Amino acid sequence: MQAKRYINYRRVVLTALATLLMVLLAFFAMLPFAFMFLSSLKPGQEMLRNGLSLTFEPGVSSFTNYAALNTYRDGIYWLWYKSSAIIMFLQTVIGLFFGSLVGYGLAMYDFRGKNLVFTIVLVVMMIPFEILLLPLYRMLIRAKLTDTYFGVVLPYLVPPFMVFFFRQYVLGLPRELLEAGRIDGCTDYGVFFRIMVPIMIPAFGAMTILSCMNSWNNLLWPLIVLSTNEKFTIPIGMGTTITPYGNAFDVLMPGAVMAVVPIVILYLFAQKTFIAGLTAGSVKG
């Protein structure tokens, strides 16, 4: 191998160009975060006057805006934060439970009607969910679930994309595990919870992050369901700080930063599992 090593100038130039292109794209990906963070340190008045800029001004820039989050409208920002967190937790736990159950059932068993159910999963993934908002909302009114967290979670109880993903993942597992578990005296549900779930952990990891992302950033449906200011989620709440009469930048920018931080930390910790899991269960045929 050593003998074959020589400097290929064409390759060096190509490497430099390709890496440079990636650096530029990385700059594009990170720039809004830089704007967001630097602006969060400036007084709102300054933002109104000069707009966004990539400057750090000693003496003007400070963390006082972050303290203002605690006092803005009696600390309503943290109530939005709590709402978002509760909804994210409910939606993710319930979605993972049912999504894995159904996806596993579709992949592990042969039964009449299986193809029909899977076809429905695929078709449903192609329907714009947005068109169902009006009748769903009327359903909520009748069930007296408007302005409740459960109402927000209701349309995501068995997320079709999770069913699809878990099915793909379980297709790659050996069916003999089910037989082995049965011989050991487990019921089929016991096999699922005790043997399969631990094997499916990478898939659960990927779906947890995806579900948290979706829920944390969801706007339209929570906007329709929730009507009490204190129950708003962060995206809705942040939306209310943008008004035609001027934006509350003092709250907007630090609020935006604080909204991004937890999910980025979650991602940085789990990104290896996440990307591996997403790749393993990804679309094949």
Place this chain on the structure above:
Amino acid sequence: MQRQSANKRPRANPLTNPKVVPYVFVAPFVIYFLLVYLYPTIATIMMSFQRIDGPTQVEFIGFKNYERLFSRNYVQALQTTARYAFWDVVVLTSVPLLVAVLLHSKLVMFASFFKSLFFIPALTSIIVAGIVFRLAFGTLPTAPVNRLMTLLGQEPRDWLMYAGTGNLVLIVLTLWRWMGVNIIYYLSGIQAISPELYEAAEIDGAGAVSKFFHVTLPGIRPVLIYVITITVLGGFSMFTESVALWQQNNPGGVGRTIVGYMYLMGFYKSNMGMASAVGLTLLVLVLGVNLIQLTLMGFFRKER
């Protein structure tokens, strides 16, 4: 196996009967489908033929909602959506593919670092990130993009005031937010291609471009179909990006999409019937475009 035989356990729980078990696993989705998709779809179709003035005041009015559909605002929303969806599909399928191929090519140093980094924008709320984009493309001559324009010797612009430049900003926002997700989908497809195929192509004297078109592209066809399908869906049903840049109710209607128009009709003007008709045109549009796209991509041909 013998321990479990039905004879020894006459009062066996029917739920653990092997014939029943699969249905128990799948039941939650079936119930969910009936409740969250089938019933609302039927209800939307019904409502589109109704005039609804209150929970009990419902009147069937035939096709009147559809006859009144093509107002100026609706056509404008349709144009906005179609223009956005077109560029969305073009940009969001091609750019991430190019990046994924480069990341896989071993030409890029620190490829896995870039892969992780490109994904980070997808973690943010579009509303929150959109605020930054709105300010970056602001009207002020001191807004970052306008400053850049001046630097390049161009006139500053009112980016968000016009449909064309507004669409450009939307596409930039979308590319920023979704690029990393599609890169990961593509990479998963590219990594699944057997390296021997590339070696064989090299022996046949294929260059990089030829390898891309004859090995990579056919190899990732299932992933490509998936990415195009979800991009079509996302493009036509876009709403949040538009709210982030223009808020819900901007007077000129610049940037208002079909979903935005549906929301306006249903929740601001309380015209549920008309809003349902608008929603159904979106459904027909999405399914129609995806059907054409899937046929062109040979999705239905693949049955062996």
